[in-house]
Amino acid sequence: MPPAPLILLLSSLLLAGAPADEAVAVTLGEAVTDALRLAEQAPRVAAVRQAAAATRTQATSLVAEDVALRLKSVSDRLTEDQGANEWEAMVDLPLWLPGQRDARQAIAGALDAQSVALERLLRWEMAGRVRETSWETALAEGRLRQAELALEAARALETTVDKRTRGGELARVDLLQARQETLVREVEVQAARLAASRAREAWQHLTGQTSLPDPLSELAPPPTETPRALPADHPLLTDGEGALMLARAERERAIQERRGHPLLSLGGKRVEAGRGTDALDALQIEMSIPLGLGSQSAPALAAAERTYTERLTDLHRIKREAELELVSADLERRGATEALAVAERRAGLAAEALRLMRRAFELGERDLAELLRSQERAREASLDLELRRLEQGRALARLNQALGVIPE
16 A cells, blocks of 8 residues: 555645636626626615615604704893793694605605616616627637638648648749748737737626626527517616606605695793792694795796606607617618628638639649638638627627617
8 A cells, every 4th residue: 555645645646637627607697697796786776775765764754854842941030030931842743744645655666666677777788798798709709710720721731832842843932922821820810819818808807707608699589570669678668767757756746745744843831920939831732834835836846847857858768769779789680690691602612612722732733822812712701701600699689688688
């Protein structure tokens, strides 16, 4: 049996030689969740919910506003100094008028709805950033793959030309030309690798993940009778409707509170007519009822009406912009599908032409310049096909984004 130190040494070597764990693939929804966590957007939703809870607590209170304590003292010490004193203590209780409490409850309900809409809106907005960044990364890596394939083909051709040059079949200038082609492809690979690294860094900075979502491609939306119509639960629309609902509730509150709040005052009073006289104690009840003059409540009502009108206008504008974005995304997807079909035919023809050109070059029927031109056309067609496939996936992601689809 080997000694313990030897066992420990062998175990260390095995652990050191073991492959590192690969990055765990995440779904698109998980990537969005991670990005939201890094962006620290949750406090915005929590703040709206706290405002709703505070408004609801106020609406369920027995008094409409803060309770006040009034103290009053009257004395003749600085005048006749006959020992006359009067003390008064009152508690002011603002009361609710009919409809005022319900108006505050409506504001709390609107704030609750707005918090839900804001949470969906923030996730939808982050989904758009995650979608764009992931596909930009995929496109950069696609360009890198094609550049590496082109470099491999250039090196293979350089090796072939070198052998034929040594055999006397080709001139040295052909070898120099082949080597120049290889150097050009090496420069392209370096540039593509740098672009892919930058895209990866942007993805990792946004989501904290090192791998792209798996699967990256999304499901196509189901066909509808009106493919360019916005769904009713689109995050932009629900957020705009929530803001409009809150403005409507605020307007109703301004209407209900245009008269203010009646003030009920409860307290006691002690009066001493002079020295040696008995003090008289009494309870006091006062009621103050505001008249609600139109000239005084008009500014608050006008401000509430203006805010409601602005939110209504914002909702119409947001809807129009979202509809235009949906039309643009639908056209982009259609164009990407057509472009992919053309790219597939072009790549097939270019690959067949390159195969025939290589055969002709091997037989000495075509020179190196012609082969390089054919190889360049095939490389461009292959790169275009790769990018068109990725662009079709990105176009579908943009269409889902325009439709308000939120990855879960």
